Amino acid sequence: MGKLILEVDKVTLTFKGIAALVSVSFNIPAGKIVSLIGPNGAGKTSMLNCISGRYTPDRGSIRFLGENILHLPPYKRARLGIARTFQNIALFKGLSVLDNLMVGRHSHLQYGLFSSFFYFGKTKREEETHRLRVEEIIDFLNLSPYRHKIVGSLPYGVQKRVELGRALALEPKLLLLDEPMAGMNLEETEDMARYILDINEDWKTSILLVEHDMGVVMDISDEVVVLDFGQVLATGTPEEIQKNPQVIAAYLGQEDSLFLGR
Amino acid sequence: MKADKCGLFFESYGQENQIFPSPVQKTCLGAFLLFLLIVPFILDSYYLSLFNLIFIAVIGAVSLNLITGICGQISLGHGAFMGVGAYATGYFMNLGINFFEALLLGGLVASLVGIVFGLPSLRLKGIYLAIATLAAQLILEYVFLHWDSVTGGSNGLALDAPAIFNFYFDNDLKMFYLLFFFALISTLAISNLMRSKYGRAFVSIRDFYLSAEVIGINLFQYKLYAFGISSFFAGIAGGLAAVYAMYITPEQFGIHLSISYLAMIIIGGMGKIIGSVFGAVFITLLPEFLSIVSQHLSAFFPDISTYLLGLKEGIFGLILILFLIFEPEGLAHRWHLIKAYFKLYPFAH
Ligand SMILES: Nc1ncnc2c1ncn2[C@@H]1O[C@H](COP(=O)(O)OP(=O)(O)O)[C@@H](O)[C@H]1O
Ligand SMILES: [Mg+2]
Numbered sequence: 001m002g003k004l005i006l007e008v009d010k011v012t013l014t015f016k017g018i019a020a021l022v023s024v025s026f027n028i029p030a031g032k033i034v035s036l037i038g039p040n041g042a043g044k045t046s047m048l049n050c051i052s053g054r055y056t057p058d059r060g061s062i063r064f065l066g067e068n069i070l071h072l073p074p075y076k077r078a079r080l081g082i083a084r085t086f087q088n089i090a091l092f093k094g095l096s097v098l099d100n101l102m103v104g105r106h107s108h109l110q111y112g113l114f115s116s117f118f119y120f121g122k123t124k125r126e127e128e129t130h131r132l133r134v135e136e137i138i139d140f141l142n143l144s145p146y147r148h149k150i151v152g153s154l155p156y157g158v159q160k161r162v163e164l165g166r167a168l169a170l171e172p173k174l175l176l177l178d179e180p181m182a183g184m185n186l187e188e189t190e191d192m193a194r195y196i197l198d199i200n201e202d203w204k205t206s207i208l209l210v211e212h213d214m215g216v217v218m219d220i221s222d223e224v225v226v227l228d229f230g231q232v233l234a235t236g237t238p239e240e241i242q243k244n245p246q247v248i249a250a251y252l253g254q255e256d257s258l259f260l261g262r
Numbered sequence: 263m264k265a266d267k268c269g270l271f272f273e274s275y276g277q278e279n280q281i282f283p284s285p286v287q288k289t290c291l292g293a294f295l296l297f298l299l300i301v302p303f304i305l306d307s308y309y310l311s312l313f314n315l316i317f318i319a320v321i322g323a324v325s326l327n328l329i330t331g332i333c334g335q336i337s338l339g340h341g342a343f344m345g346v347g348a349y350a351t352g353y354f355m356n357l358g359i360n361f362f363e364a365l366l367l368g369g370l371v372a373s374l375v376g377i378v379f380g381l382p383s384l385r386l387k388g389i390y391l392a393i394a395t396l397a398a399q400l401i402l403e404y405v406f407l408h409w410d411s412v413t414g415g416s417n418g419l420a421l422d423a424p425a426i427f428n429f430y431f432d433n434d435l436k437m438f439y440l441l442f443f444f445a446l447i448s449t450l451a452i453s454n455l456m457r458s459k460y461g462r463a464f465v466s467i468r469d470f471y472l473s474a475e476v477i478g479i480n481l482f483q484y485k486l487y488a489f490g491i492s493s494f495f496a497g498i499a500g501g502l503a504a505v506y507a508m509y510i511t512p513e514q515f516g517i518h519l520s521i522s523y524l525a526m527i528i529i530g531g532m533g534k535i536i537g538s539v540f541g542a543v544f545i546t547l548l549p550e551f552l553s554i555v556s557q558h559l560s561a562f563f564p565d566i567s568t569y570l571l572g573l574k575e576g577i578f579g580l581i582l583i584l585f586l587i588f589e590p591e592g593l594a595h596r597w598h599l600i601k602a603y604f605k606l607y608p609f610a611h
Contacts, residue, residue: 054476078476079478084476086473092462092470094533103466106462106479111458117454118451118454127457166477
């Protein structure tokens with residue numbers, strides 16, 4: 001068994017006495033794709049928020065590369081190499097695609113305030129070097145036609161890709177994706193699945209995927225964690241999960257039970 | 263190969279990232295700046311003084327646009343931050359420090375005060391922040407009026423004409439070049455900032471602060487940067503206004519000034535540097551325009567000038583409302599449309 005990039009240990013989170021997460025534990029091995037599934041309201045987004053620093057759990061610990069990160073503010077977790085996308089698009093609407101991705105490079109840019117006023121020397125050189133990295137991502141995600149477009153005006157599917165691009169621009173070690181295929185058609189869904197696999201293979205980025213499309217989840221995940229009412233119902237490989245009687249029982253009669261047929 | 267070019271192509275990212283990328287833009291801007299350098303010789307001091315007021319307003323409006331239009335942190339205290347710069351510059355000059363250093367110190371003092379009053383922005387948003395900055399405005403006005411030993415209280419503070427190496431800027435013509443210089447470098451500096459990580463960080467805070475912080479932006483640090491930089495330039499504008507008027511009183515930096523500057527960036531275009539310039543020109547010339555209109559009309563209606571000037575504030579408000587309804591993106595947007603039209607003219611390809 002390889003190194004663990006993320007260790008979630010007995011995390012409990014409550015909102016005004018109502019539990020959203022109850023003693024949730026799971027690990028993400030480095031370089032793997034782990035999916036977090038469960039019905040709406042199961043606590044998946046809350047779990048991502050605990051990892052990225054938006055929410056602070058009441059109890060438990062979250063370790064990233066062995067270090068407890070719970071005391072760190074969100075921006076410091078980003079600098080350690082945790083990036084995420086949001087369930088509902090959360091782009092910087094007034095900026096171009098290019099600039100949205102350049103914001104993703106923020107923590108890699110070293111130049112200071114003073115030289116920015118002159119946009120000279122170090123600032124200019126660094127901007128151009130990092131622009132090259134961003135252009136690679138633009139090519140990879142086929143965003144070239146939209147490079148200079150203001151993101152607020154782009155179609156939904158493209159915005160989803162821009163958001164992925166922005167997270168990638170951070171060069172994360174761990175990428176948290178909150179329903180990246182939601183609202184997409186079949187073709188867009190397949191493209192997105194391809195991107196996720198490529199990111200995982202080419203950049204060795206570990207991925208935590210929250211997704212409702214069970215076909216995709218079962219296809220691309222190395223491991224699946226099932227949440228139900230804030231608790232971990234089961235953990236295992238896609239095959240194990242599909243055969244797990246508890247999971248079948250919990251999903252029976254639900255729309256999500258789609259995956260049982262596959 | 264050059265002959266094959268059709269439209270604007272870039273051979274490097276550096277080229278593409280320039281503030282004015284196209285040769286046509288460069289030529290137009292160059293011609294405009296040259297015109298500004300020559301024009302003072304053919305203008306009388308009344309028109310020169312209008313230019314001078316516009317230059318000061320440009321610095322004030324660009325700096326307010328930085329914090330409010332670009333970073334999304336509404337400020338009703340901008341006039342008072344300008345006042346801090348004005349009083350600090352005056353105070354340091356009266357201590358015998360030379361104009362240039364006094365002005366920079368004035369900017370720095372305004373910057374510090376801006377950062378202190380920007381602290382609530384870490385917790386407050388929208389209307390609550392507006393009220394907090396309004397409180398800053400009122401507190402600072404109180405300080406201007408009552409800290410007699412520094413500000414001269416209600417008597418105000420008299421200043422010498424600014425001098426650089428014994429060259430005195432003691433008339434409108436000389437001031438024209440001084441103020442033009444500062445307006446130009448302030449606008450360039452902030453335009454440069456806008457294409458750096460700082461500018462992008464400010465916009466990201468305005469557009470979606472939750473994703474700004476998970477992508478690695480320290481909200482605390484960058485909001486304070488925005489307040490600090492904005493009030494630094496506000497302080498410079500205030501300091502320049504002080505040496506231009508050579509006399510400062512608390513009334514000059516009241517809430518009405520903050521509101522005029524907000525009007526400038528609304529009319530010009532929130533978040534657009536060029537918009538702040540348009541807004542500064544518009545709001546500075548508005549009263550002049552009104553008095554010209556009333557002069558002409560008074561030939562037919564003898565009493566009109568008293569009415570029109572009495573209605574000045576009302577007309578000002580009306581214009582603001584009309585802009586909010588009919589041109590909510592400001593003059594910068596209109597400018598953008600006109601430019602887009604001429605870019606394709608006469609052939610659209
Ligand atoms: N900020 C919040 N305030 C109060 N309750 C919340 C908040 N965020 C999530 N919850 C609650 O936590 C539970 C889990 O929500 P969520 O994590 O969004 O589920 P999922 O992403 O699995 O659909 C829900 O009952 C939701 O109402
Ligand atoms: Mg969710």
